[in-house]
Amino acid sequence: MDILEREALDLSAALAAREVSAAELMEATLARIAAVNGAVNAIVSLRDGEALMAEARAADAAPRQGWLHGIPIAIKDLANAEGLPTSMGSPVFAGQVAARDDLLVARLRRAGALIIGKTNTPEFGLGSHTFNPVHGATRNPYDLTRSAGGSSGGAAAALAARMLCVADGSDMMGSLRNPAGWNNVYGMRPTWGLVPGEPEGEMFLHQLATAGPMARSPADLAALLDVMSGADPRQPHGFDQADCLPRIGGSVGGLKLGWLGDWGGAFPMAEGIIASSEAALEQMGGLGCDVMAAPPPFAAEAIWESWITLRSFAVAGSLSALYDDPARRALLKEAAIWEVARGYRFDAMTIQRASMQRSDWFRKAAALFETFDALVLPSAQLWPFAVEEVHPEQIAGREMDSYHRWMQVVTPASLIGLPVVNLPAGFGAEGLPAGLQMIGPRGSDALLLRLAARWHEMTDWPQRRPPPL
Template sequence: MISETAEGVIGRMVRREVSAEAVMRETLDRIEAVNPKVNAIVSLRDAADLIAEARAVDQGGPRGVLHGLPMAVKDLANVAGLPTSQGSPLFAGQVAERDDCHVARMRAAGAIFIGKTNTPEFGLGSHTFNPVHGVTVNPYDPARSCGGSSGGAAVALACGMLALADGSDMMGSLRNPAGWCNVYGMRPSWSLVPSEPRADTFLHQLSTNGPMARNPRDLALLLSVMAGRDGRQPHGMEVPDLADIAPRAAGVRIGWLGDWGGAWPYEEGILPLCEAALGVLEGLGAQVEALAAPYSREALWEAWVTLRHWAVSANLSPLLESGRLKPEAVWEVEAGQRLSALDVHRASVARSGWFSTAARLFESHDVLALPTAQVWPFPADEVYPAAIAGQAMDTYHRWMEVVVPASLAGLPVVAVPAGFGPQGLPMGLQLIGKRGADRELLELAEAWHASTDWPGQRSPVLS
């Protein structure tokens, strides 16, 4: 099962060609062998309980499209009976009483939850470390970061400990770790996958849950389970047809945004690698055109940091007085508390302007393309990159500016593996579509996968 698709192993379990118990035993053996080297899966359940649960699957009929599949959930979401630490000592050991919305959907589809996947504290920062569970390292170089905040999920997939994984994405958290771990991550159109209906459900439209996998068809499989309206929430989208995703690249018009007209710095080698990947898509029949910067870099960034301060502060302000938040969280909260209503309005106006501009781009292009990160995986003992190509970073997340355009507009993105740099480290490519174009992106990604299959070509050194 280690290199098998989720779709394939589920099909074999449903047809009783392999038992759920055998799949569970192989999963646990794989975790025992690999996880101590990478620290991707945390709060692992008792093996005897998991094997008993898998036997119960074998004794019954088909349970759904995730029939008997072992899964671990990102440690920001609640799974009934498992701890939800969010990487914070404030919540370490607190056991969830109920499943979050998307988790309940996965359980109803037949998944068996084996534990959690590691994440940064409160999901802040694209580097997976926290004081509760420690650091998760890159399986292609254990001295380097795996990205985040869905870093544990990406590493577990890359190392064959999971065949499917969930994650969440505010500022590239499904995209950067996918790119740095040579797997696929998808940020769906905003509101296609509902969030948990707690606190405000109208205003904070930045983050979304989504799937990660080793191939696009498996992305579509999990997205079909996670997606769909929730009557408790005001926003939502109808689920597109996600069955039988087939490769389609011929005639797809791709706009390459590169370094945003010279505004964004990159480490050496990233842009040429991604441009070579676009050349492969051209060979499959796509049309690629380099585009000038379509919107002000600073207008995008100022809108983003304002709305992010606002959202994070709304969530974490009650914890500020604990004195136990990491410095980056304190900075976000305090900046959010200083905002006025007009500050937020101005940011929303800039965001609206970018959405309209992007809509015009999609009149002449089907997809926009960008790298998944501006730096290669950095040393795991660093908190974040202090500079890129000699340009100092003024915040802990400025080095991830490349993911902001899609996040700010709520656009769907599939992050595909783009290949490897000279130092043997992976990088990814963001394929960005207009709102609602989730299936079309998956079809383009499937064409890419059929031609390249980077996860199958290059196994991690720690696998």
């Protein structure tokens, strides 16, 4: 098997046994990036090749630090990696070089990862389509005329195109799920708090976004989550290290899966999305899972209104310094200005009501998990769209009233911090990948990964259907 086709844990074992050297892996990685990244544009701010080869040779000569020892990784361009630019896709920050690693990046380095560059993201991670005025658009490796999704679109496309074997990402509104589904890889939004953010700014109110792992296998997802997770004593929320990898073995027979479909018609779906999802669910019955249709458990519009209120509130808080400076506001994308302006208009009781709606939905979901082990939804409501589009303006004839309404299907889990794994779920009529969200109760991360692992053993879509690059 080609070295770049191997999964990350397999590569790690080969590196540990000295069957493969970190220098060989780095050389192959840089050659692959040179061959395909010009077309895909997933890796940005790539470091000097000679410096990377020197680091790889040093890794070969050094004691192993962890399972990532000698494995190349590129960091999503929302996080700081010392010595690399952190543009966040914005002209405001273009060219600014990070003086230190963010907590997540420091954990990856301590496990032995070699940081080679960054992965592309939309400006400030807003919108599930990876394009920005600094680095341009990331294209889908399965069809270079289509979007790779976002905001972890660069990471997902790099994995699919075999430029990386494992990657970090982040997810506020589907950013680890939509691009994973559209690139035929696995992406996981962990239970909120399992992977800590940065110990800076406001740390109590905003419980929407989280970092998480992406990979071409569930075992690699679990291993990377174990590195990324663990409480930070400088932050008020958090859990112990996930310890998921040792717990993903075993049967999933008897698990009850609740299929939510289009949420009783609330979520418009492009032709083929539901059919593709149901075909995958029928196959999942072969694992011994009991798949049942579930009625809409909560008003979709109530979830949506709570979501867009709390999201704008959070974005306004994070971008207020840029918005309040007229010169820098002029450099912001339209979606960022719209979010901050909305957030500024809310009074305290509006935020309170939105959080009460969120609390009501959490209580309802908790009751639902007394019946089901996991809930299932498509990872996106349509197939990858043209890369030149800013965002879809309609789905199945229904107009989208905001830049992100087309991703409404991800909000039920995001709003209340539930863990979700995207499963690659096959391909549509035009040869484009589809995905399924497997949603569990808080703390069920290992169970979802076990389900994903048995699915992977049955299907192995990433290896079975690589992109035609």
